Amino acid sequence: MSTFDEASTHNPLSNRAVHILGSITAIAWIIQTIASYWLAPAGLAYGGVVSGQQLYADMTGIEAIDWLAKSRYWLPLFFLPLVVSSICTMALLFQIMRRPPSQSTVRAVFSWTFVFGVICLPAIPVLAQDFWLSAAWGKMIATGLNPYHQDIPHDIAARWYADLNPTRMTYGPLWAIISGLVMTVSNHPWVVFSLFKAVIAGSWAGALIIVRKMTESLPFRDQCTAIAIVGWMPLVLYFSVSEGHNDIVMAVFALFAFYIRNPIALAASVCIKYVSGPLGLIFLLAREPFNARLLIGYLFSSLLVIACFVLFYRGIEFFDAARAMTWEFLTPSSAVAIAGRPAQWAATAVFPIIAIYQGVKWVKERKEPRRRVFALALLSAGMFAILPHVWPWYLVLLLVFAAVAPSAPLSRWLTGLALGAPFAVAMAARGWSFDSVMHIPDTALYLFALTWLAFTGWIMTSHYNAPRYTISPEAPPSIQS
Structure with missing residues (x-):
């Protein structure tokens, strides 16, 4: 519980x-879940994917x-x-x-997340069919x-691969083991669908609970x-629970490893997908x-x-x-491609520079808020x-870490990026060329993220009258004037 009664201030939420x-x-998600049963085969028909259309026809009769x-x-x-x-x-x-907000408002925001999760659970993948890649492999x-x-x-491929041009496995070997176990259980598409969804939706719920636990001492x-970042934001909720991308499984292992300082959980995360690997530097520097x-x-x-x-x-x-x-x-490089190579190098270098800066600050101060921001920067x-x-669903890993440091500038910038990212793939979804037009939505998206960062900074400066908080794993939160 917060040590400061924010609800006592004027005009509470x-x-x-x-x-x-x-x-x-909730109504929007109900419509999306129902519509997915018609949108998925129609999207595959547009792309000429016969196997995917047959898979859904066998499952749903649609x-x-x-x-x-x-x-x-x-x-x-x-x-x-x-x-x-x-x-x-x-x-x-x-x-x-x-x-x-008050404590009851926190509970209300949290309660709605599980309503959304239950609604999204039966949805079938529409935008990308990576869900069935795991079944084929x-x-x-x-x-x-x-x-x-x-x-x-x-x-x-004809039975399980709902896409064109079958590829070899790109995920980590632990996800290969999980996929193999699921496909050993049953050959029925609804059973396979339910088992994969249980793993993915369970991971999303686990991430939500860990985030709730890690932020309960914050204002x-x-x-x-x-809670809104992990449980309300479409990029996390939709691409995890509805579309069934396994990034949330990697993310929950990484967040759990960070929370309890356990290298075994981090190893499991890296063996799901490799991009959580940089988090290991925090263990080495601890x-x-x-x-x-x-x-x-x-x-x-x-050994794992x-x-x-x-x-x-x-x-x-x-x-390979x-x-x-x-x-x-x-990517940042793609967003500034119109400005030429020097601008691309500079945009890309921003993030390692931020990581180095946050790492130095954490090593000097050794405070929990710094550790969280350093993890996100890494x-x-x-x-x-x-x-x-x-791809938008890659950002799920970053967002669960942004959620545990929600006021940090990098977290707020990522929140803005995540709010617009699902719409940046509209062109790719209809088969338009990456080379000809894909830089346009990238540029617009990154500008929107910067605008959101500036806007939230102005709102915080204008409306935050409560004292700032610090937290540490050893002591309850303290108030700084």
Whole structure:
């Protein structure tokens, strides 16, 4: 509980406003979930993906509708619920910043997240069919094939691969093990769908609970913001629970590792997807006394990584599929491409510089708020300075860490980026060229994120009358004047 009664200040945020926004958002998600059963096969028909259409026809009995497959119909029907939920999230964040919430408001914001999760759970993937990639690769593993070194056989691709041009596995070996176990259980698409959804939705709920636990000593305003980022924001909720991307599984392991300072959980995260790896630097820089517990932690984390890789690694070709994804999209470099190479290098260098700065500050101060911001900066540097492209669902990892430091400038910038990111893929969703037009939405998106950062900074300066807070793992929060 916050040590300062923010609700005592003038004009507090009412629960009624939260419930109105929650109700509108819930209706939007109901529409999106129902519509997904028609939008998914129509989107696949537009792309000429026969196997995906057949998969959904076998599951639901719904076949692609010709008029819906047209770009002018499909796009607005798909994006309208996302627009509504994004506007409601923005309105909630705006109200949280302007009007101090109470503890009951925090509970109201938190309660709505599970309503949204239940509504989104039955949705089938529409924008990207990566969900079924795991099923195809898992089926290979269940039949004794190695998805990192062998192509997907035609019979498995025809049954489970809801996309064009089957590729070898790009995810980490722990996700390969999970996928193989799921596909060993059943061959029925609804059972497979339910099991993968249970893993992914459970991870989202776990991340939400950890965020709630890690922010319960912060002001009510920050608690509400943190919950909204993970539980209301379409980028996290939709791409995790509805579309079924496994980034949330990696993210919950990484956040749990950071929360309890456990290298085994971090090793599990890296073995799901590799981009959480930079977080290991925090463990290396931590000034913990060397003891048996620490030794056992590093030993078991090493054994976990070795055990996962030894099952599938047969040579450097293991990483070929991941290295082949070299197109540029949604990166700082792409956003300023129109300005030339020097601007691209400068935009990319911003994030390692921020990480170094935050790392130096944390090493000097050793305070928990600094550790959280340093973790976010490290992961941001890894994503924006190293990856050639950043699909919106990649940002899930960053957002769960932004949620535990919600007032930090980097967190607020990422929140702005995440609010607009789902709409930046509209062109890609309809098959338009990356080279010809993809820099346009990137530039607009990054400008929007900077605008959101400036706007929230102005709101905080204008409306935050409560004292600032500090937190530490050893002591309750203190108030600084």
